[in-house]
Amino acid sequence: MISHSWLAAAAALALSSTVAPPALAADAPVAWNAAVLTRAADWYASPDARRIADSVLSHQSREGGWPKNTPLTDPARRGADPGLANTFDNQATTLPMAFLARVTTATGDPAYAAAFQRGLDYTLAAQYPNGGWPQYYPLRGGYHDHVTFNDDAMIRILDLLQDIAAGSEPYGFVDPAQRARAAAAVSRGIDVILESQVRQNGVLTAWCAQHDAVTLAAAWARKFEPPSLSGSESVAIVRFLMSIDNPSPEVVLAIDGALAWFERSAIRDVRLETYTNAEGQPDRRLISAPGADPLWARFYDLKTNSPIFMGRDSVAHDDLADIERERRMGYTYIGTWPSVLLRKR
CATH class of the missing domain: 1.50.10.20 (Glycosyltransferase)
Structure with a gap:
């Protein structure tokens, strides 16, 4: 042993x-940061949460990712450059997915579930065959294409996929086939971590x-x-x-x-x-x-x-x-x- x-x-x-941090009061101001995941479970069915979820959907790119350093609580501007999206840096993509999962679980709305699924497909497609993830996908060249642990980007992806694979709340709505895909991606991610250790x-x-x-x-x-x-x-x-x-x-x-x-x-x-x-x-x-x-x-x-x-x-x-x-x-x-x-x- x-x-x-x-x-x-x-x-x-x-x-x-x-163990979840203390839930914020229902009337607490909403800012787009990790605190959007700490509300009481019933808040995610509220009109305010649905308004934010609709705004999050407006920022999702055609590939399925989201931009960084952007207040997703506000609807996307008309004509916004879609090239600003599609990154895992600074909690982009992983945070919107985690938020949408909570709203999906609370409301059962298929629109939010579909957007989450597009984000999951995007995340899985971005993984390299060796198990790593770049900072941006589709690839842009330069250092953005490296396997990116910087600012914990890849670990946030693995944490999310690990929870999805386990069917932990709020990911119980994800079907078994998608959970299996997430589990396989986590396994490959572990492989590249072990292989890249200096x-x-x-x-x-x-x-x-x-x-x-x-x-x-x-x-x-x-x-x-x-x-x-x-x-x-x-x-x-x-x-x-x-x-x-x-x-x-x-x-x-x-x-x-x-x-x-x-x-x-x-x-x-x-x-x-x-x-x-x-x-x-x-x-x-x-x-x-x-x-x-x-x-x-x-x-x-x-x-x-x-x-x-x-x-x-x-x-x-x-x-x-x-x-x-x-x-x-x-x-x-x-x-x-x-x-x-x-x-x-």
Whole structure:
């Protein structure tokens, strides 16, 4: 029998992911973000929910996807560029599908069920044969075509498909054949996660935020997002692997390797401080703080495991202070992401 120190943490994480947050009051303002999934079950049959669902339908592309960074509570503008849709970035497509599933369950309206099904067909069609998902589909070229863990895009897809495959509420209306398709896609997704995990001298470590769609090598995204080991995106990957019932020995090894890498890669005795610089501008810096809670860099060198701080000039630095202030304030280079996985080990 396998015995691992992370099993208790996995159980706690699974419980926290299945227990719904407190439901919002029926008269609480509605904004298009993850909070639209936290309403009381009967709210999804309300006129307000149906109005929003109709608006969500107006934004669905002919391929079946949805745009990012768009308030789907407002109807699509006439003449809106359909090319802005069709992405999984920033909760696009997965969040609309999860919302429509709740309205479908509450109302039984076939229009919402059909839109959800189109979204599911789109999501399954976007999966690469190796099991990964690009950021955009149809493909656009460039880094958008990489297998995209960045900002947890692929893990959100897998979480959604895993719930659909299980027939968990609110996905009980999905028929068995579609649930089987979702389950097969999740299985392929797990395969590509295991295959893309970076090894250093044969030792399993973590993942890059994006991997080449063919070779699965760590790959560039934007100019300040280099091929590297991710102290951020790797956390959601491990959480997903921990959610798998009866994990295979390969999944167990992947989790153990990543958790050990998080332990080795912690940045200790420093604290991230926001302050006002000599020009009167808000800025960030790392300062000495013995005994402070550990931090992790978003990017680590693939060979040395040294933290990387990179601005728009694509030059790697070992100090946050060496990149431009605009990036220091406009991007998260360092954080506490793995702490939730490690504190219960």
